[in-house]
Amino acid sequence: MGGDYAPREIVAGAVAAAPEVHGKILLIGRRDAIEAVHPGAMPQQIEIVEASEVVEMDDEPVSAVRRKKNSSLVMGATLVKNGEADAFISAGNTGAVTAAAHLLWKTIPNIARPAIATVIPSRTGCFVLLDSGATVDAEPHHLYEFAIMGSVYAESVLRIKSPRIGLLNIGEEPTKGNALTKATYKLLQGMPNFVGNVEGKYVFDGGVDVVVCDAFVGNVLLKTAQGLGAFVIEMFRDSAPKHFIARLPLLLLKRGINRMRKRMDYAEYGGAPLLGVDGICFICHGHSNAKAIKNAIILAQRGHDMHLVSKIIEQAARTKTGEQFGA
Amino acid sequence: MGGDYAPREIVAGAVAAAPEVHGKILLIGRRDAIEAVHPGAMPQQIEIVEASEVVEMDDEPVSAVRRKKNSSLVMGATLVKNGEADAFISAGNTGAVTAAAHLLWKTIPNIARPAIATVIPSRTGCFVLLDSGATVDAEPHHLYEFAIMGSVYAESVLRIKSPRIGLLNIGEEPTKGNALTKATYKLLQGMPNFVGNVEGKYVFDGGVDVVVCDAFVGNVLLKTAQGLGAFVIEMFRDSAPKHFIARLPLLLLKRGINRMRKRMDYAEYGGAPLLGVDGICFICHGHSNAKAIKNAIILAQRGHDMHLVSKIIEQAARTKTGEQFGA
Numbered sequence: 001m002g003g004d005y006a007p008r009e010i011v012a013g014a015v016a017a018a019p020e021v022h023g024k025i026l027l028i029g030r031r032d033a034i035e036a037v038h039p040g041a042m043p044q045q046i047e048i049v050e051a052s053e054v055v056e057m058d059d060e061p062v063s064a065v066r067r068k069k070n071s072s073l074v075m076g077a078t079l080v081k082n083g084e085a086d087a088f089i090s091a092g093n094t095g096a097v098t099a100a101a102h103l104l105w106k107t108i109p110n111i112a113r114p115a116i117a118t119v120i121p122s123r124t125g126c127f128v129l130l131d132s133g134a135t136v137d138a139e140p141h142h143l144y145e146f147a148i149m150g151s152v153y154a155e156s157v158l159r160i161k162s163p164r165i166g167l168l169n170i171g172e173e174p175t176k177g178n179a180l181t182k183a184t185y186k187l188l189q190g191m192p193n194f195v196g197n198v199e200g201k202y203v204f205d206g207g208v209d210v211v212v213c214d215a216f217v218g219n220v221l222l223k224t225a226q227g228l229g230a231f232v233i234e235m236f237r238d239s240a241p242k243h244f245i246a247r248l249p250l251l252l253l254k255r256g257i258n259r260m261r262k263r264m265d266y267a268e269y270g271g272a273p274l275l276g277v278d279g280i281c282f283i284c285h286g287h288s289n290a291k292a293i294k295n296a297i298i299l300a301q302r303g304h305d306m307h308l309v310s311k312i313i314e315q316a317a318r319t320k321t322g323e324q325f326g327a
Numbered sequence: 328m329g330g331d332y333a334p335r336e337i338v339a340g341a342v343a344a345a346p347e348v349h350g351k352i353l354l355i356g357r358r359d360a361i362e363a364v365h366p367g368a369m370p371q372q373i374e375i376v377e378a379s380e381v382v383e384m385d386d387e388p389v390s391a392v393r394r395k396k397n398s399s400l401v402m403g404a405t406l407v408k409n410g411e412a413d414a415f416i417s418a419g420n421t422g423a424v425t426a427a428a429h430l431l432w433k434t435i436p437n438i439a440r441p442a443i444a445t446v447i448p449s450r451t452g453c454f455v456l457l458d459s460g461a462t463v464d465a466e467p468h469h470l471y472e473f474a475i476m477g478s479v480y481a482e483s484v485l486r487i488k489s490p491r492i493g494l495l496n497i498g499e500e501p502t503k504g505n506a507l508t509k510a511t512y513k514l515l516q517g518m519p520n521f522v523g524n525v526e527g528k529y530v531f532d533g534g535v536d537v538v539v540c541d542a543f544v545g546n547v548l549l550k551t552a553q554g555l556g557a558f559v560i561e562m563f564r565d566s567a568p569k570h571f572i573a574r575l576p577l578l579l580l581k582r583g584i585n586r587m588r589k590r591m592d593y594a595e596y597g598g599a600p601l602l603g604v605d606g607i608c609f610i611c612h613g614h615s616n617a618k619a620i621k622n623a624i625i626l627a628q629r630g631h632d633m634h635l636v637s638k639i640i641e642q643a644a645r646t647k648t649g650e651q652f653g654a
Contacts, residue, residue: 123558136497136505170463170546178463178543200550204558216505217547219497220540223527224548225555231450231531232559 001029001054001072002092004286008037010091013293018043020294021301026085028072029054051075057286061095065103073097077104080279087280087300089271091288097281098134098274105278108309110316113138114276115146115215116283117153118222119269124206126269128154128163131215132222133283134274138214140183143167145316147188149275150210152315156306157273157299165191166198166208168217173197180214188212191319270295273303275312280304328356328381328399329419331613335364337418340620345370347621348628353412355399356381378402384613388422392430400424404431407606414607414627416598418615424608425461425601432605435636437643440465441603442473442542443610444480445549446596451533453596455481455490458542459549460610461601465541467510470494472643474515476602477537479642483633484600484626492518493525493535495544500524507541515539597622600630602639607631 001007007029014025015038027034028049035048042048053071055064065074073092077100079085090097094116102114115131130150135142147165154163167188169177174185176197188194198208200221213221270292271282280303282296303309328334334356341352342365354361354369355376362375369375380398382391392401400419404427406412417424421443429441442458457477462469474492481490494515496504501512503524515521525535527548540548597619598609607630609623630636 123561133497168547170460170543170550178541181543199554200547200552201554201557203551204554213547214505216497216508217544220495220527220544221547221551223497224530224551225527227526227528227531228552228555229559230528232556234450 001033001051002057002090002097002286003284003288004091005289006091007034009288009290010293011038012290013288014046014297015043016290017294017297018045020298021045023086023301023304025297026076026079028076028079049075049079055093055096057093059093059096061093061099062103064093064096065099074100074104077101077279077281080281081105086304087282089282089284089293089296089300091271091284091286091293094133094283094286097283101274101277101279101281102134105281107276108278108313108316110320111145111149111276111312113142113145114274115142115149116218116272116274117150118218118272119158120203120222120225121269122204122206126158127203127206127209127211128158129168129203129211129213129218129222130275131213132218132272133215134276136215138180140180140187143180143184143212143214144187145276147191147194147210147212148315148319149312150212151191151193152312153273153275153308154209156308156311157303160209162193163209164195164207165193165210165212166195166203168200168203168211168213168221169197170199171197172199184212268295270297270299273299273308278309280308328360328378329417329424329613330611330615331418332616333418334361336615336617337620338365339617340615341373341624342370343617344621344624345372347625348372350413350628350631352624353403353406355403355406376402376406382420382423384420386420386423388420388426389430391420391423392426401427401431404428404606404608407608408432413631414609416609416611416620416623416627418598418611418613418620421460421610421613424610428601428604428606428608429461432608434603435605435640435643437647438472438476438603438639440469440472441601442469442476443545443599444477444602445545445599446485447530447549447552448596449531449533453485454530454533454536454538455485456495456530456538456540456545456549457602458540459545459599460542461603463542465507467507467514470507470511470539470541471514472603474518474521474537474539475642475646476639477539478518478520479639480600480602480630480635481536483635483638484630487536489520490536491522491534492520492537492539493522493530495527495530495538495540495548496524497526498524499526511539595622597624597626600626600635605636607635 025046028051051072053068055071055073076088080088081104113135116133117130118132154160169181271284274281282300352373355378378399380395382398382400403415407415408431440462443460444457445459481487496508598611601608
């Protein structure tokens with residue numbers, strides 16, 4: 001029931017994903033609303049779980065989770081908690097999804113705070129930015145844990161071998177930055193895959209696979225990139241000649257422009273996992289269309305198949321007990 | 328002597344600016360190096376001031392300012408301190424320029440920390456982002472002072488009437504953000520031109536004229552925008568068909584692409600002022616070409632003509648004594 005185009009696009013995404021996943025898909029929400037957007041028979045892997053309440057986009061996250069026990073959001077997280085589901089996906093209120101997973105599942109051992117890991121396109125493919133929305137006032141050891149989690153996610157789910165970790169900073173030298181990044185640098189130095197500080201202007205170059213920062217900075221980076229991407233595409237269109245005949249070349253380039261749009265499209269990358277909690281949780285953009293939901297379901301399936309949570313638990317324990325990271 | 332293309336582009340920029348400013352331009356640096364890039368006679372408004380030392384890009388800022396008394400950078404700041412110059416412009420080591428102005432000139436009354444104000448293009452023109460590089464671990468009252476300074480700069484130098492001030496944040500509601508932005512919101516609420524929080528994805532929409540944040544976040548935003556701008560333009564080029572004939576339309580659009588490049592080009596906006604110090608200081612990008620230097624000189628002249636520093640002093644005093652902001 002969460003997201004700007006729910007339940008229509010959520011249901012369509014589940015239907016599209018069904019043939020490509022080997023598990024069952026539970027659609028949690030108001031049965032009548034779900035059936036209204038999909039009047040025919042559902043694929044047999046899909047089941048509807050009735051949830052009478054809805055967490056709204058402007059609900060205060062923690063109190064919504066406490067009050068709305070029968071919401072699709074709280075019920076989804078509860079199903080995972082009770083072992084009745086293996087992963088939870090939502091395009092709803094990000095704060096409430098984070099709060100539900102955090103409060104109901106708790107964080108895993110040796111991880112103090114959760115982080116949202118968003119995939120962003122780069123010149124050579126993509127990189128993972130975390131935290132992009134869960135922990136705003138982070139401390140150095142939180143960022144250290146984010147580096148561990150991002151690295152495991154990149155390796156196991158995104159299939160990036162030996163992911164290179166960078167610390168988002170405002171200069172390359174270890175002494176650059178604010179109090180948080182200076183202290184974090186010292187902690188990260190011990191990781192063999194840590195490549196050092198990375199500046200905003202170089203994150204798109206493909207030199208790092210995992211970019212670590214606190215949620216405030218990560219969210220600013222993510223949203224600025226979204227805003228600027230749209231602005232540049234628009235400026236390009238507007239900067240072409242105004243006359244119809246002179247604009248014809250633009251039509252000829254349409255395939256190219258669409259290819260670029262597709263590459264910048266968050267939906268291609270599905271949802272972003274909330275890492276550090278004791279369960280698999282994918283948070284989708286509020287604007288999610290069926291394609292984004294489908295891709296999030298496929299990623300969640302892969303996270304489950306690749307034992308994402310236990311791999312993070314193992315790696316965090318190994319690193320905390322002083323063993324070599326990545327050993 | 329500062330910047331990647333010094334002294335060639337610096338000298339060329341000064342020569343280009345000379346007919347457009349009514350003051351004198353002092354070129355501070357090694358006379359032989361300056362004369363080597365401009366063998367003919369200098370325009371009569373230009374004077375060379377011999378400075379034997381150079382602050383390098385990788386010098387540690389504060390110690391460089393203390394040690395290299397005969398550097399072009401320290402001598403430039405000293406000339407302003409002694410009343411022998413009205414403004415100081417440098418494309419050198421940003422940290423060292425900031426340190427020189429801060430240590431030699433001090434901050435003005437009621438302003439605790441300086442801020443660098445960078446102009447960024449938007450859908451409707453431009454906006455001022457501050458702080459984009461001076462004060463990384465800022466407190467709420469620093470951001471409050473940045474709002475005052477950015478507003479005065481936008482109004483007096485950039486000629487934006489009643490500039491609207493936004494607080495860079497990760498959500499629109501007053502309760503959103505980290506500890507810093509939540510506390511800053513409360514302070515800014517009293518300003519009549521404060522329009523509330525603004526998210527990264529909306530800064531390019533033209534809804535705000537002054538965007539306030541700490542230097543870490545501002546620098547990440549600025550550099551991400553630079554990096555992504557270059558990436559998107561490149562992706563567009565690459566996404567066009569590969570075949571020569573099919574690429575012809577791209578040639579036809581060249582003028583449009585160049586117009587867009589120009590609009591994204593920092594050089595159009597000249598340098599960024601270091602606000603809050605007791606003097607006019609413009610910091611130029613290390614890559615500055617002659618055009619950027621010329622535009623910075625024109626802006627510095629305007630800052631002087633419009634009494635930028637005393638206007639900030641007045642406004643800061645008015646606001647601190649509890650008078651209505653902007654009254």
